[in-house]
Amino acid sequence: MFNNFKTKSKKSSLIVCLLLLLNGSIFLQASNCCFCDFQEIGRQIIHETDQATTFYCLQPANKGHLLVIPKRHVEHFKDLTPGELVSIQGEINILADIFEKLYGTPDFFIIQKNGKKAGQTIPHLHFHVITSPDSIHTTMHHAINYRDTLADAELTERVDEIKEYLRQK
Numbered sequence: 001m002f003n004n005f006k007t008k009s010k011k012s013s014l015i016v017c018l019l020l021l022l023n024g025s026i027f028l029q030a031s032n033c034c035f036c037d038f039q040e041i042g043r044q045i046i047h048e049t050d051q052a053t054t055f056y057c058l059q060p061a062n063k064g065h066l067l068v069i070p071k072r073h074v075e076h077f078k079d080l081t082p083g084e085l086v087s088i089q090g091e092i093n094i095l096a097d098i099f100e101k102l103y104g105t106p107d108f109f110i111i112q113k114n115g116k117k118a119g120q121t122i123p124h125l126h127f128h129v130i131t132s133p134d135s136i137h138t139t140m141h142h143a144i145n146y147r148d149t150l151a152d153a154e155l156t157e158r159v160d161e162i163k164e165y166l167r168q169k
């Protein structure tokens, strides 16, 4: 895919971006962005379209915590195209189904931060989509405070469980 074209040099402080023409769409990628790097998030991905990717959070607030991103590297919500928004909505709807049918928790919330002062730590727009199996206060407490990184085996197990569910749909 287009990740193969990415410039790997991380010595330069310059962000090197590539404009790539793929399937009629222009994709912009940042060379030092972990969300643009398939090697970073590839094993976490549970579903993707031409314009959006959904992957399991490495430090989940609870079992149902995934991230949805546009494939194009943009930082802010205002930078999304209408087509990307539609793709992202489709991914979130898939998650809503997974949460309800696979996890038995139809309630969830979405967090999307814009800018450092809003708490955005990775400058690639992302939506946290998180189940709320208990009260919103309990879930928010887990979401905001420090969370442990999942062990590799557990991450693989959770990702495989979701992918198997999607395969059987």
Ligand SMILES: [Zn+2]
Binding pocket: 029, 030, 033, 034, 035, 036, 072, 073, 074, 123, 124
């Ligand atoms: Zn990026």
